[in-house]
Amino acid sequence: MVTIEISPYGLHHCARLVAQLKGVKPGSAVRFDLSRWTFVRPPLLTIVAAHIRNVALQRQAGAVEVVLPVAPNVRNYLNQMNFEGALVRGEMKNLFEISATQNLPICPLRTGDDTESAALRLKQIVAAKLTSAPEVGQPIASALAITLAELMENFRKHSESASHAFACAQYYAEHEYQDAGFQHRHRQGAIEIAIADTGIGIEASLMSAPELAAAIRSGANPCELATRFGVTSKEGQGHQGYGLWITRRLAEKNFGSFYLMSGKHLFGVVRGRRPKIARLSVPWSGTFVGMRLNLHRPIDIQAVYGELPGLEILE
Amino acid sequence: MIRPADDKPLAGSRDFGIVIRTRIEEALAGGDDVVVELGGLEDMSPSFADECFGKLSEQFGEDVRSRRVQVRNEEPFRVLLDGVIAVRLHRAQARAARPHASR
Numbered sequence: 001m002v003t004i005e006i007s008p009y010g011l012h013h014c015a016r017l018v019a020q021l022k023g024v025k026p027g028s029a030v031r032f033d034l035s036r037w038t039f040v041r042p043p044l045l046t047i048v049a050a051h052i053r054n055v056a057l058q059r060q061a062g063a064v065e066v067v068l069p070v071a072p073n074v075r076n077y078l079n080q081m082n083f084e085g086a087l088v089r090g091e092m093k094n095l096f097e098i099s100a101t102q103n104l105p106i107c108p109l110r111t112g113d114d115t116e117s118a119a120l121r122l123k124q125i126v127a128a129k130l131t132s133a134p135e136v137g138q139p140i141a142s143a144l145a146i147t148l149a150e151l152m153e154n155f156r157k158h159s160e161s162a163s164h165a166f167a168c169a170q171y172y173a174e175h176e177y178q179d180a181g182f183q184h185r186h187r188q189g190a191i192e193i194a195i196a197d198t199g200i201g202i203e204a205s206l207m208s209a210p211e212l213a214a215a216i217r218s219g220a221n222p223c224e225l226a227t228r229f230g231v232t233s234k235e236g237q238g239h240q241g242y243g244l245w246i247t248r249r250l251a252e253k254n255f256g257s258f259y260l261m262s263g264k265h266l267f268g269v270v271r272g273r274r275p276k277i278a279r280l281s282v283p284w285s286g287t288f289v290g291m292r293l294n295l296h297r298p299i300d301i302q303a304v305y306g307e308l309p310g311l312e313i314l315e
Numbered sequence: 316m317i318r319p320a321d322d323k324p325l326a327g328s329r330d331f332g333i334v335i336r337t338r339i340e341e342a343l344a345g346g347d348d349v350v351v352e353l354g355g356l357e358d359m360s361p362s363f364a365d366e367c368f369g370k371l372s373e374q375f376g377e378d379v380r381s382r383r384v385q386v387r388n389e390e391p392f393r394v395l396l397d398g399v400i401a402v403r404l405h406r407a408q409a410r411a412a413r414p415h416a417s418r
Contacts, residue, residue, distance in 0.1 A: 122323045123358070142358045149327030149360045157329070200322030230402070242361040242399075308398030313316075 004113040005036075006048055013249035014047050021051060022282075029063045030055055034124050035218055036232040037069040043170045043259075043290045045081060047165040049102060049106055052087050057163050064268040081105045081168055087095055104169035109152050109195075119149040122193075129171055130295065143301035144293070147250060150243035151289055153196050158205050165197035189295035190224060190256075198286035202226050202262035221277050223260040225269035229308075249258070249304045256293040262286065285309055317342065320355030327358065339371060343383060346403025354388035364395050369403040376407070 001115035004020045013284065024030055032052055059178040066087070069075055078084070087199040104125060107118040123145035130137025155165035161207050172190045203222040206212040230241045244260065248269060251258035255272035266285045268276040293299055317338050319326050326332070327347075335351075343350045353359075371379040378400050380386050389396060 112330030115332070116323055116325045116327040118362075119327045120357070123325075145325065145358055146327065146360045148361060149325070149358075151362070152364050153328055242365065245363065302394050305394045305398045310403055 001031050003031045003033050004045070005033045006127060012149045014044065014112060015280060016260055017048070019052065019282045020287055021031045021055065021285070027059060030059070031065040031067060033067045034069050035067045035257050037074050038071050040074060040077065040190050042170050043288065045083065046166045046168055046196035047085065047288055049087055050163065050196040050198050052164045062299045102171045106166050109156050109167060113151050115152040115156065118152065118167060119145040125171060126191060140214065140295060140299045143299045144191055146301060147247055147291070150246055151195050154243040155287070158199070159250070159271065163198060167195040191295060192270070193239055193291045196283060196286065196288040202287055203265065204268050208296040214271070221263055221265050221267055223265045223270045224275065224277055227267065246301065246304055247289070249307070250299060250301065251291060251293065253303065254297045254299050256291065259288070259290040261288040316350045316352050318355065320392045321362045324357045324380070326356055326363040327360040329362045331365040332363040334347065336408040339384060348383045348385070348394060350385045351389045359395060361395060361399055362402060364392065365399040366390060368396055370401040372400045373407050374404040377404070
């Protein structure tokens with residue numbers, strides 16, 4: 001049995017997960033060792049869930065073992081987030097019966113109903129945290145629900161994966177941490193959304209569209225390209241490319257952060273500022289989207305919609 | 316009358332957009348004028364709006380709300396609907412102007 005050790009510290013440590021998986025022979029038994037986790041956040045949770053599920057699908061029952069964290073607080077957190085249920089049984093908890101009010105548990109994205117249930121539950125969680133000013137809180141909750149729904153639909157429609165994507169979200173009352181070399185601080189609350197899959201990836205998806213393939217061959221970062229308005233590989237199949245563009249614009253206006261990671265490429269907006277574009281040392285299997293928005297700053301999706309009619313569309 | 320909120324409170328997927336658009340198309344094909352009641356909907360995503368109202372507008376070659384489809388209580392979603400319909404019509408016009416384009 002091959003043991004895969006997964007560090008919980010920072011997205012860039014996921015490269016080690018991917019590198020280890022590349023060295024595993026097809027069909028061999030695999031143990032995912034999460035025992036040393038002392039904390040974990042939604043981005044790594046969704047990435048690990050997607051990879052474990054994908055590896056399990058390629059093997060017979062019983063060939064994949066997951067060693068859960070030793071730390072009780074982390075085990076409790078994973079239980080709240082339905083980590084085992086989502087991985088082992090591919091199920092969603094009944095989101096509207098759970099008592100936890102901080103988190104949206106891991107949701108496997110299989111159907112449009114999954115999308116809408118998860119988005120509605122996230123809206124309830126956020127609205128419950130912003131009751132002191134409902135005239136502000138309700139639009140924010142709606143904006144987050146719609147953003148989550150759009151991102152989920154992106155993954156459902158574009159992943160082309162034998163497995164499905166996983167999404168989850170978490171509310172932070174006040175939080176400060178460092179990630180990928182940046183210091184993040186959220187006062188008066190923040191919401192973090194994360195979605196990951198092990199599908200074909202952004203570049204492969206966009207390469208099916210001739211004009212987008214040309215842009216990529218000319219050096220465009222596929223992840224940055226995918227966040228531009230109207231960019232979709234499925235325009236001929238009725239899609240219009242709203243999801244990632246809306247997510248990027250909301251993060252920019254909110255001075256929040258947004259990461260899109262796929263294949264060899266990373267694109268990010270940190271604190272609403274100048275985008276970060278990078279190539280990864282180890283190509284990433286699939287796609288990850290992460291977003292952190294400050295709840296004390298505007299999250300005005302109507303303002304983003306208002307930009308639509310006047311936008312130039314990449315043709 | 317077609318009322319999406321009777322199915323679910325959040326119109327957040329293209330799949331649901333196809334369901335509602337199909338109902339509208341079937342009603343129109345039957346010769347009826349159609350009323351789409353958006354009251355009761357908590358939220359609407361761009362993908363739903365595009366799949367339903369955007370594509371209908373593209374079929375008609377003009378804003379679907381200016382014809383036989385009356386949309387009631389659209390105010391919370393007006394900016395979104397205006398935007399997705401404008402994008403669909405713009406793209407259709409651009410394609411029509413380039414008949415030999417690859418897509």
